[in-house]
Amino acid sequence: MARPRVFVTRRIPDEGLLPIGEACDLRTWEGELPPSRAELLEAVEGCDGILTLLTDRVDADLLDRAGPRLRVVSNYAVGYDNIDVAGCAARGIAVGNTPGVLTETTADLAFALLAASARRVAEGDRYVRAGRWLTWGPMLLLGPDLHGAMLGIVGFGRIGQALARRATGFDMTVLYWSRTRLDPAEEARRDVAWADLDDLLARSDFVSIHASLSPGTRHLIDAAALGRMKPSAILVNTARGPIVDQAALADALRRGVIAGAALDVTDPEPMAPDDPLAGLDQCLIVPHIGSASPATRGRMARMAAANLLAGVRGEPLPNPVVPG
């Protein structure tokens, strides 16, 4: 029997590529940059399975080009807003993602961004390297304390909850907003309290976003939401760029509506070097590295490979995305 034909849209760790290569007729995109749209459409033609990254848009055009043999799209990410999940379901194509294995690593980065932006770590580093460090200064690079501060978590799923555990360990008070509420005993056990979004925005010293991107969360943080925040507040986003209206954020930072922001995700990605946010010292920006530890990327690769291999064999995926 012919081996299933699969396309992997970028080199991922060997923990994933090796098992795929053993079982399939594998083509991997070797470029450091993603395939262009035309290259991607050409490469998926006639495939039984594709392993995609969040930089690949899987829409009706791509599914048409792939053709009737396609059985599975395995995303090397927990987020799957790059995939038309309903379109895949309508064609009987399974979709997989990598939940859980990157939760702690991404929460670590969210906390790192929160602490670094509060205590002006990147600004301080630039200050030293620019030769501006002349003496110890009573007023030099002051920033708010983490301990005793109120953290508002928007989207209380796996990563939001993992951030809450870190924050309570740093003596922060935690509010969360999600459509689903924990029961009161569980809230007490975790030392967190639910608040509606407007209330959370108004009371928090730090607001960290952990909701998935969907039509319901696109531009959830717009000019009006930013206007509800404290002038001293810092916004952290490690979820998806389009959840924040980036033009409104730049304007709010420039006018002092809020004090700072720390972003692992932007809209678009990559952020242009001349983006208004890139010119603001009070905005810390890193290039979508939330899950970027070797161990986690290896676990994601294994999980994405397991989804892909189950899919091409017509078996249920270990981690299926259920169309919502």
Ligand code: NAP
């Ligand atoms: P998760 O467990 O599914 O959590 C997402 C949460 O978002 C859910 O608890 C959900 O709660 C909430 N949510 C969804 N739609 C909402 C809406 N309309 N309004 C309010 N809350 C909503 O997912 P996760 O594993 O924590 O990952 C969360 C997101 O982080 C991913 O989707 C991905 O985009 C992003 N991510 C980024 C990185 C990175 O490298 N920066 C790494 C991993 C993940 P309710 O259903 O109760 O509302």
Ligand code: GLV
């Ligand atoms: C990364 O952003 C992911 O969704 O896994």
Ligand code: GLV
């Ligand atoms: C600062 O370094 C101090 O000793 O207070």
